[in-house]
Amino acid sequence: MDWKSFMEGSKDLSVFALALRAVILYIALIIATRMMGHRQVGILSGHNYLVAAGIVSLAAIRMLNPESSLTSGIVIVFVYAFVNVLLSYLDIKWPKAIDRKPTIxxxxxxxxxxxxxxxxxxLDNLLGQLRLxxxxxxxxxxxxxxxxxxxISVIKKPEALPLTRKQMNLPPKMVALPTILIYDGKIDExxxxxxxxxxxxxxxRLREKGIMNLKDVFLAMLEANGTVYVSV
Structure with missing residues (x-):
């Protein structure tokens, strides 16, 4: 394989070379996304959105065009990631200077x-968001x-809020995540x-549900209210 053509691009690249370039670029995108952290995926500010759109466009061009440079593509992906991490850090330090502020x-x-x-x-867009x-x-x-x-965040009037357990003088409800007890026939000791x-x-508990063989259970979970969920 001609590695110079592979990295810098050529119209004569084989299907295997194109596939390998796509895999390399995809791995680079995964690494860059991990560098940018959860904020990039979950909370998109203005610069996060621009970086995401830019990286997607860049990846699409490099994957589809055999004459494009893979080397420059990888460099740009990591430069985008670095700039995004830097702006996110500055956003934490000086949020009003970097990003937008909430609007009432x-x-x-x-x-x-x-x-x-x-x-x-x-108005139509806002009403739709309120329905959601x-x-x-x-x-x-x-x-x-x-x-x-x-x-959007919605704050209701006090008279429109539902009653809480505290207001009704009820004991607090237990809050806990469901816990896996059995997965694929094996007990989580x-x-x-x-x-x-x-x-x-x-x-x-399994016999109460008519299950005699532990190996038949795909998933058993203990939920917060004490219910044992079982799927075979």
């Missing part, structure tokens, strides 16, 4: 039309805030012991 779209139950115009938010938030009735809403990453349970308790 409704206050005291009244729309702030100037802020909606500044943010280019249409489970807040379709405007009379129940006190405030709406447009967050820097494009989502660590989880079982951490929950203060033993094999006898687990086998009894």
């Amino acid at each position: 779209l409704m206050k005291g139950g009244m729309f702030l039309r100037e802020n909606m115009l500044d943010c280019h938010v249409t 938030k489970g807040a379709p009735n405007l009379s129940e809403i006190d405030s709406i805030v447009l967050e820097p990453y494009g989502k 660590m989880n079982l012991h951490q929950m203060g349970l033993d094999h006898e308790w687990l086998i009894t």
Whole structure:
């Protein structure tokens, strides 16, 4: 294989060489994404979005065009990642200078039309977002805030809020994540012991569901309310 043509690009590259270039570029994208951290994937600020769009466009061009340079593509991917990490760090130190700030779209139950115009938010779009938030009735809403990453936060009026267990003088509800007890026919001994349970308790729960053979169980989980979920 002509490695110079492979790295710098050539119209005569074989299908195997094109596939290998795509794999290398894909691995570079994964490494760059890991460098950028969870913020890039979960919370997109303005510069995060631009970096993501730029990297995707760059990768598509390098993967489809055999005459494009793989070396320059990899260099640009990591430069993009470095710039994004730097801007994210500066965003943490000086958020008002780097990124946008939250914008209030409704206050005291009244729309702030100037802020909606500044943010280019249409009424139809806002109403759609409110429906997705489970807040379709405007009379129940006190405030709406447009967050820097494009989502809206809704604050309802006190009289529209649901009753809490504390207000009803009920004991607090146990909050815990579901715990895997069996996966693919094997007991998770660590989880079982951490929950203060033993094999006898687990086998009894399985027999109550008509399951006699542990190997038949694909997944068994202990949920927060004490229910044992079983899938065979």
